[in-house]
Amino acid sequence: MPTVVRFTKGQGTGNDFVLFADPDGTFDLTPDRIRALADRHFGVGGDGVIRAVRSASHPEGAATLAEEPEAEWFMDYHNADGSVAEMCGNGIRVFTAYLLEQGLATLEPGETLSIGTRAGVRDVQLNRAGFQVDLGRWSLSDDHPEVRARDLHAARPGLGLSVGNPHVVVALASADELAGIDxxxxxVLDPVPAAGANVEFVVPAEPLVADGVGRISMRVHERGSGETLSCGTGAAAAALAVRYYAGDSAPDQWRVDVPGGTVGVRMFATEDGEHVSLSGPAELVFTGELAI
Known part of the structure; x- marks a missing residue:
């Protein structure tokens, strides 16, 4: 017998998600059901599915409560193909907007909302762009594969980074080259990282820095979802990669243009190392019910 899911459709710079509340974690969220919800022809349609479940009611949420007892809600994120993802930068902003709209959480200017994810607890605040999320410590990975893409002349070196989930960033020479990739x-990554990776193709603006802000354009292929109009953690990874290539004089604040809009990235020092934050809009588009 079909199960009726009451859902909300949301998007952040065109990266779109199907969200629903399951506070006690009783819904059997199988890969087949995820694919049914995310299907753009027979379901709601989205790059991913986000379940709002209390951290205490989710097996992986217990670890986030140990890290931060105030992280009441766990963002149970899944890619459109049914696979699990550690983190989603656009998704967590949309998830925050959903929690606020549903009355499941409150967030006032100057306050912080702590949210559990598979990458650990992430702190979200309001800002002029919509929401800002601290993505935590980032790191260069040991994987720096060669990358091939259709309609990209010759393989290019990739820079592997982690911002809670894995990325490989490829620098291109021009906007035309960026637009021309299929x-x-x-x-194709060679060698293939053990956990796979999102792949970002990035082009610096000319000039690279204006008014102290770095500027880049990016397209992304997300593992489990394909090309998306935006990837928040990917934008952070792309900015980090370009700053790495540019050297010590590069800024810590970046504007990243993606097909779905613009997000902001900022790097800042903390006691446990350098963190990177992401800011941008979040919109709840419509609500409905779907029998799956």
Whole structure:
């Protein structure tokens, strides 16, 4: 017998999600059901599915409560193909907007909302762009594969980074080269990282820095979802990669243009190392019910 899911559709710079509340974690969220919800022809349609479940009611949420007891809600995020993802930068902003709209959480200017994710607890605040999330410590990975993509002349070196989930960033020479890549085909990584990776193709603006802010354009192929109009953690990874290539004089604040809009990225020092934050809009588009 079909199960009726009451859902909300949300998006952040065109990265879109199906969200629903399951506070006690009783809904059997199988890969087949995720794919049914995310299907753009027979379901709601989205790059991913986000379940709002109390951290205490989710097996992986217990670890986030140990890290931060105030992280009441766990963002149970899944890619459109049913696979699990550690973190989603656009998704957590939309998830925050959903929690506020549903009356499941409150967030006033100057306050912080702590949210559990598979990458650990992430802190969200209001800002002029919508929401800002501290993505935590970032790191260069040991994986720096060669990347091939359809309609990209010759393989290019990739820089592997982690911002809670894995990324490989590829620098391109021009906007035309960026526009010309066919990302309906999965880019080939050699060697393939053990956990796979989101792949970002990035072009610096000319000039790279204006008024102290770095500027880049990016397209992305997300593992488990394909090309998306935006990837928040990918934007952070792309900015980090370009700053790494640019050297010590590069700024810590970046504007990242993606097909779905613009997000902001900022790097800042903390006691446990350098963190990176992401800011941008979040919109709840419509609500409905779907029998799956």
């Amino acid at each position: 990302l309906t085909v999965i880019p």
